Amino acid sequence: MxxxxxxxxxxxxxxxxxxxxxxxxxxxxxxxxxxxxxxxxxxxGPMLGAPLPVIPAMQSTWKFWQTFYPETRVMVVEGEEGSPYLYRNRKPGAPRPAKPATSHDTSFLGLGFATQDQAIFFPFSELDKSPIPMRVTLGEQPIDVHYDKEGLTAWVTGPDRKVLPAVLTYRSGWLDFHPQSIVYVEDPRR
Amino acid sequence: MRTTKNHGLWSAGAALVLATTTFQGSLAESRQLDQWPRRSRTVRVNAQPRPGAAAREIDIKVHPVPTDIASAAAHEVRLADNELVLGVVVKGDVIAYPIRYLAMYEVVDDTVGGLPIAPTW
Known part of the structure; x- marks a missing residue:
């Protein structure tokens, strides 16, 4: 966003x-x-190299969003139903559904967060095993990672509890743009 | 006017503070998509023509998307609990963009809390 x-x-x-x-x-x-x-x-084009300001947003299930923000408005398109977009699990390694897709695989889904110097990706599969919220230090910057399995969502806050811009995306998509990114793995001894 | 408290998801200290939100809650106030559809155009750019292909100089089609987003109150729409949305809070204005619509357009142009934004998916 x-x-x-x-x-x-x-x-x-x-x-x-x-x-x-x-x-x-x-x-x-x-x-x-x-x-x-x-x-x-x-x-x-004329704006080559210019970055758009990222604003914190949250992708989640409708139930999760509405629970926290019951007063939310919802985008509607009159005369257009669209196709409901759901996530459902398929076998890891199975090909992505062809567009127009009505479901996406959660196996490769996760949360990407980047600073100017570093990037990190938190697979949902690892967050499933992690204590939440989880404090992580990226370079000098401590962040707290939040995750909600039922809401199919995750987000990052800073020490001042502000929500920081992050992206819910597929692991491969994140690594295409951040090839040096750390991929978080939960320590099994914890 | 209805006032709701922040339930702790995005803290009171956040830049995007959820404090109070005013809404009239009616589809009748939904705005019309006044600038859509328009004609497509092309732009020449070094890009992939399809997923997995090598990038090369090509003319890509550019399709107009909605610039005046209509919205309704939560109780006026029917969404499944597990349907995906992309939500944002700007200066107390809260809106969710169902992925079913973002998947149709990939990007839309909206203004929330006075801030022009581009939700993408």
Whole structure:
């Protein structure tokens, strides 16, 4: 989730069919620059290299979100039902469902968090075994990792308890953009 | 006006504070998608034409997406408990984007709490 404003300049994004690192692209109407969706940076055009400000957001089940935010509004598209998107487990290693998918595999799902210098990925399969919330120090930065199995969600907070920008994504997608990323493994002795 | 307390998920100290939210709760106030659909266009860029393919200079199609998002109160929509949503809180304004719709558009342009945002999926 990005802010569409860089300093005083506002952008309007459209969807583009091409990919970078197997991840979709978006194009702004104002300059025609092409941006990576997962990276949030312009890969071509007048805004080349510019990063969009990331804002904390949470992907979760509807039940989880509504429990915490019963006053939430919900995006609707009149005349369009769409297809409900669910996660369900399949065998690890099985191919991803072809689009249009109505389910995704949780086996490779996790939470990616990056600072300017370092990146870390927390597989849900490891968070399942971890004490939650879990304090982790990335470089000099301590963070707390939160996870809710039923809500199919995880998030990161800083020492001041502010929610920090992080991404729920597949392990392979995260590593495509952060090849040096640490992948968290729960210590079985803990 | 209805006031709800933060249940502790995103703390009171958070930049995105959930304190009070005002809503009228009616589909009638949903805005129309005034700028959609528009014509597609193309942009030339070094990119993959499909998953797994090598990147090369290609013309990619750019498809317009909604820029004026309609919304409804939670009790006015029917979503399964386990359906996925992408939620955000900005200055007390709370909204969830069902992945079923983000999967249709991949990105939409909205404004929440006065902040122009681009939910993507």
């Amino acid at each position: 990005y802010a569409r404003r860089i300093e005083d300049r506002e952008f309007t994004f459209d969807f583009a069919e091409g990919l970078i690192n197997d991840n979709l692209l978006i194009v702004d109407r104002e300059t025609g620059s092409v941006w990576s969706q997962l990276d949030g940076k312009a890969i071509s």
